[in-house]
Amino acid sequence: MESVVQAAEITDKRLLRGSRTRRLVLDRAIDIASLDSLEGLSFGRLATDTGLSKAGIQTLFRSKETLQLATIDHFREWFLETVVRPAAAKPRGAQRLRALVDHWIAYVSDPLLEGGCFQVANVAEFDSRPGPVRDALAENQRMWTARLARELTYARDQGEIAELDPELAAFQIDAVLKLANSALRLGDTDAVSKARRTVEALLVSP
């Protein structure tokens, strides 16, 4: 019985160590992918950047595609934590939408990932390459615009904002945010204010 408990403890420790290593690697991976896209990820580069062994990282992720998909998953969690959950503290509708936009702008302005928007960097690279990586990026895209549309629908239905098509407005908000990300990287500092003005024009009172 005791040996079973001991064995379980050892397994737990190993799992914990594995999951910490995984997290360390994936934290670095989302940074690299925001800068040089998921194509720029390699076991060698991750080993150099994290100080872990290349063989160890390879054992954890096996193939480059598995690593790319794990990086997208990790980014999704990171994005929920950084942009979505803080905004959830605000009441549904226009206030939560503004909070989502504010947190998103902070994410690409500081920037919290080295290369700015993860999606912009990776969709541009993978949009013409059918496969699971492109599908996962497209799914991120859908989740994000659906989230924006949901708050817009609520705000409109509650009479907080004037009549609009939530799907169209979500598309427009996503568009100006993504262009502001690129413009920021190119040194155009005025783009963020243009994005904000676009959002505010959509949120006018009825």
Add this chain to the structure above:
Amino acid sequence: MESVVQAAEITDKRLLRGSRTRRLVLDRAIDIASLDSLEGLSFGRLATDTGLSKAGIQTLFRSKETLQLATIDHFREWFLETVVRPAAAKPRGAQRLRALVDHWIAYVSDPLLEGGCFQVANVAEFDSRPGPVRDALAENQRMWTARLARELTYARDQGEIAELDPELAAFQIDAVLKLANSALRLGDTDAVSKARRTVEALLVSP
């Protein structure tokens, strides 16, 4: 005298052949760069794709950066020919702006370059890398939005469209077009209609 004329003819032929080769290589280069970005260009790949010798292409362009900059120049000419000049047949203002948008949408929908929008593919790759390539891409960006803003200013000043901020509207149009390009590549066919509706909403009569 005769030999001078002959020598001049030989030089002319050589220049012509050089310029034809250059054009052949650069036509292929803008396709590759729209798909895999300017980072995906190599003398070897261009040689394979065009059937020309790698050494010959290398002699023409010398370094990868020279090739990348020549490709951006070639794209600029190609874009003027494909999107800008056909629209110039329309009267200035709202009509020319609509024609610019129509030709731009045709450029990414057909798509005329394999990977769709050249700028989207390359800005995402180079926006965090200071240097002449990024500067040339940023210049393309400025030229395009200035062109949109010019037609919007004219349309507004002539009373064709309602009061608006031309710089802001140009940013919004550019944003929805670029997002429509990515959405098209990801299989979202509704994005083009959303982009068109955004443009039409900006062009309402006063």
